[in-house]
Amino acid sequence: MIELDNLTKVFDTPKGAVVAADHISMSVPSGEICILLGPSGCGKTTTLKMINRIVKPTSGKVFINGEDTTGMNTQDLRRNIGYVIQQIGLFPNMTIEQNITVVPQLLGWDKARYRERARELMAMISMEPDAFLKRFPSELSGGQQQRIGVARALAADPPVMLMDEPFGAIDPINRAVIQDEFLKMQQELKKTIMFVSHDIDEAIKMGDQVAIFREGKLVQHSSPDDLLAAPKNAFVESFLGEDRTLKRLNLVKVHEVVSDEIATVSPGDTLETALGRIDDYGYQNAILMVNDQRQPVGLITRAKARTTKGYCRDHFENVPATVTLEDDLRKVASLMFAQDATWLPCVDDEGRVYGQITQRAMTHHLGSRFRAHEAASRNPDSAVKE
Amino acid sequence: MELILYALDNIDLLATRTLEHISLVGVAVGIATLTGVPIGIAITKNERLAQGVLYTASIIVTIPSIALFGIMIPVLSLIGQGIGYLPAVIAVLLYSQLPIIRNTYTAINNVDPALREAARGIGMSPNQRLRYVEIPLAVPVIMAGVRTAVVLNIGVMAIAAYIGAGGLGTFISRGISQSDPRQLIVGAVAVSLLAIIVDYTLLFVQKRLTPRGMELDTSTA
Numbered sequence: 001m002i003e004l005d006n007l008t009k010v011f012d013t014p015k016g017a018v019v020a021a022d023h024i025s026m027s028v029p030s031g032e033i034c035i036l037l038g039p040s041g042c043g044k045t046t047t048l049k050m051i052n053r054i055v056k057p058t059s060g061k062v063f064i065n066g067e068d069t070t071g072m073n074t075q076d077l078r079r080n081i082g083y084v085i086q087q088i089g090l091f092p093n094m095t096i097e098q099n100i101t102v103v104p105q106l107l108g109w110d111k112a113r114y115r116e117r118a119r120e121l122m123a124m125i126s127m128e129p130d131a132f133l134k135r136f137p138s139e140l141s142g143g144q145q146q147r148i149g150v151a152r153a154l155a156a157d158p159p160v161m162l163m164d165e166p167f168g169a170i171d172p173i174n175r176a177v178i179q180d181e182f183l184k185m186q187q188e189l190k191k192t193i194m195f196v197s198h199d200i201d202e203a204i205k206m207g208d209q210v211a212i213f214r215e216g217k218l219v220q221h222s223s224p225d226d227l228l229a230a231p232k233n234a235f236v237e238s239f240l241g242e243d244r245t246l247k248r249l250n251l252v253k254v255h256e257v258v259s260d261e262i263a264t265v266s267p268g269d270t271l272e273t274a275l276g277r278i279d280d281y282g283y284q285n286a287i288l289m290v291n292d293q294r295q296p297v298g299l300i301t302r303a304k305a306r307t308t309k310g311y312c313r314d315h316f317e318n319v320p321a322t323v324t325l326e327d328d329l330r331k332v333a334s335l336m337f338a339q340d341a342t343w344l345p346c347v348d349d350e351g352r353v354y355g356q357i358t359q360r361a362m363t364h365h366l367g368s369r370f371r372a373h374e375a376a377s378r379n380p381d382s383a384v385k386e
Numbered sequence: 387m388e389l390i391l392y393a394l395d396n397i398d399l400l401a402t403r404t405l406e407h408i409s410l411v412g413v414a415v416g417i418a419t420l421t422g423v424p425i426g427i428a429i430t431k432n433e434r435l436a437q438g439v440l441y442t443a444s445i446i447v448t449i450p451s452i453a454l455f456g457i458m459i460p461v462l463s464l465i466g467q468g469i470g471y472l473p474a475v476i477a478v479l480l481y482s483q484l485p486i487i488r489n490t491y492t493a494i495n496n497v498d499p500a501l502r503e504a505a506r507g508i509g510m511s512p513n514q515r516l517r518y519v520e521i522p523l524a525v526p527v528i529m530a531g532v533r534t535a536v537v538l539n540i541g542v543m544a545i546a547a548y549i550g551a552g553g554l555g556t557f558i559s560r561g562i563s564q565s566d567p568r569q570l571i572v573g574a575v576a577v578s579l580l581a582i583i584v585d586y587t588l589l590f591v592q593k594r595l596t597p598r599g600m601e602l603d604t605s606t607a
Contacts, residue, residue: 054507078509089504092598093522102518103508136599152508162507 002034002160002192003027007060009046013123020046021364022216023060028209030065030159033191035203038213039239044196047213048162051194052081078105082153082161082191086168088145090137096148097133103156114155121151143174150182155187163195167202179205200240204228204247213237225251229369245366249330254323257365258346260355264290265300267313274312275305288345289316294352296322296345301372322347325354329362391570400557400572404580407553409495411543414475415535418482423528425483426518434465436491443484444597449541451477455549474543474551489531493524522597531594533585540581551563554580 009021009069021043028034036044049055051062053074069077090099097118104114114297122129125147137145146166153161167175183206186193197203203210204224213223220232228248231237240247263281265274267289278287278300287305289298289312299317308315320339323332323346335344343358393400429436449457456472467473470582497520505515547555557573560566 018540052507054503063451075509075511078507080509083504083507085500085504085507087498087504089498089500091501091505091519092599093519094599101512106509106514138599 001027001030001063001065002194003063003066004047004051005061005063007047007050007062008058009050010058019216021050024218026211026221027079028192028194030192032208033186033193033195033206034209034211035207036194036196036211036213037198037200037203037239038219039196041215042213043216044211044213045164046216048164048194048196049161051160052078052083056084075106079107079156080158080160082158084146084149084153084161084163086165086167088137088142088149088169090145090148090152092137095134095136096288097139099137100148100152100155102152108157117155121155124154125151126181140144140275143170143178146170147181148177154191159192161191161193165196165198168197168199168356182206184192201247201250204250214239225369229372246330248366248369249333251329252329252365253325253359254327254329254332254346255325257329257361258325258355258357259361262288262356263351264288264294264353265312266290266292267297267311267316269312271300271305271308271310271312271315274300275302278302280307284342286317288319288353288356289313290353292349296347296353319345323357324348329366333358333362389568389571393572396572400576403554403556404576407540407543407555407580408579408584410471410546410551410553411478411536411539412472414478414543415482415532415539417475418479418486418535419532421479422483422486422531423490426487426528427490427494427521429487430494440491443487446480447484451481451545452548455546458547469549469551471551473549474546474553477546478539478542480521481539485531485534485538486528487531488531490524490528490535491510491539493527494520496527497523524601526592526596529588529595533588533592536588537581537585540577540584544577576582 004026007021007024008019011018011020011078024043026034036048038245046055050057050060051064051069064081073102090096091102094102097115100121101109101114101118104117109117118133119129122132127144127147132144132148134141137148140148146169153163156261167178170178177245179202195206197206203268207224209221210224210227212219212227214235220227222230225248227236228240228244230250231240231244237244263277263283265277265287274287274289277283283303286299286301288296289300291297296319298312299319300312300316304315304317320341321335321344323335323344325346325348332344336342342360343356346354346357348354405559425439429439454477455473458476459468461466462476464474494516501519501523502515505519505550526528543551543553544555545554546561554573554576557576560575561568561570
């Protein structure tokens with residue numbers, strides 16, 4: 001748990017005092033990732049760096065797991081906080097092993113213990129210890145170097161990590177891979193993380209919470225979904241972009257929108273039965289055909305059912321696509337656009353039909369959150385905390 | 387041909403003088419390194435002090451060596467060392483300060499700020515940062531400064547023969563006073579060869595001292 005209490009930084013510049021961070025108060029619960037987001041110069045990095053005193057706070061306090069860090073020795077404090085920076089900052093004169101065992105060595109671990117730890121860390125970041133430990137940073141690619149940067153920060157197993165645009169200098173393909181790996185690691189490690197980013201998509205993907213900064217002030221601090229559904233003011237709205245509702249597609253899973261009401265036919269039914277059911281349920285184009293295990297095997301189109309006689313098993317078309325309960329709406333929307341479909345069958349883990357997801361339900365879900373929040377924002381006790 | 391015969395006839399003397407020369411420069415630059423490197427590191431903490439120190443060191447280098455020897459004669463005579471070994475070593479010591487201090491200062495100051503921040507962020511104390519990060523990274527540039535000092539002062543030390551410090555300069559000064567071109571040329575060639583050989587030797591040492599991870603990095607080569 002990280003708590004900031006009225007943390008303030010005033011820089012004295014030749015042009016006068018500049019308030020880089022203005023009474024920032026917020027907290028990050030244990031095991032969660034909080035993304036500090038904002039345009040450059042908004043105070044997010046200053047706020048982050050005041051936590052490990054790379055920037056000395058002008059006033060205010062930082063609590064880590066309830067303990068006031070004000071009186072702590074700076075070096076001890078930093079050794080217990082993992083720190084990852086955008087420029088990576090691996091020491092070029094040290095091997096990978098020396099780099100990732102720097103903190104344990106500073107903490108006085110014995111050699112056997114920190115060497116063992118180096119191998120553990122390499123396994124954690126999916127890099128082969130024997131292939132890499134004896135090499136130097138300059139022999140590694142950018143993505144590999146940043147993995148090592150993360151491993152170095154994790155070396156002494158600190159409860160808290162600070163990450164300053166850690167994946168900002170990595171190409172987009174590798175960035176996505178490293179983000180995914182990092183999230184997977186985080187599921188096990190459950191570190192409390194403050195993470196600076198200027199990339200709204202990264203924030204939505206990585207953050208349990210997002211804190212938006214502007215001109216030294218914390219503007220909005222909420223979950224990514226709430227942020228996108230209910231931006232607090234015009235600045236947040238413009239920062240999130242006009243396509244912010246589309247960004248929410250990433251956050252909503254199929255199981256939140258799916259309807260388990262779906263009519264089906266089996267291969268042995270006649271086309272007449274199929275047509276009747278299409279009409280009964282008001283389906284516009286087609287009805288799903290399932291086998292004995294309720295797995296989707298085909299589509300009977302309305303046109304075919306109306307003009308042809310016979311059994312469904314002889315006149316079906318292929319199912320264009322199915323989605324699972326854990327897919328996000330972005331994938332669903334993409335499939336719908338690609339297949340020119342207004343609905344898609346949804347299957348469970350065993351591949352059995354669970355229900356259907358329709359374009360109508362998706363737009364309604366995304367829109368209903370908007371309406372709820374708009375109603376809430378007219379209320380003076382706004383649901384969104386600052 | 388005549389020169390080679392002369393050199394071979396006096397090979398023992400040549401060797402003795404060469405060793406004298408090396409030991410004079412070696413002791414002086416050795417002491418200069420022990421003083422210059424800490425000074426160079428210390429002044430990275432204070433920009434104004436750094437400018438003052440570098441300015442002073444630059445002025446010292448502009449003093450002609452003969453003048454410097456001349457100044458030291460009355461001063462060091464007080465302790466009975468007006469000429470000979472001590473003033474020669476002191477002169478070289480002073481001349482060595484600029485390249486060594488300047489290179490140390492530049493090298494430490496040029497350590498990538500990201501590395502400095504990473505070192506701070508993971509909890510290294512200022513001394514640990516120097517020891518584990520800044521000095522190892524600065525070694526190649528510091529060594530380049532030492533090399534410059536050595537080569538520069540092999541030349542300066544030749545002149546110290548005039549104040550009786552010995553070394554290869556003795557051949558040159560005697561060659562001039564005795565109008566003997568053989569001694570003059572053998573001395574001059576020996577000084578030049580010594581400078582070149584020592585320079586290459588130190589280059590080898592410099593490469594050995596460069597952290598391996600940095601050799602691989604072509605951008606710092």
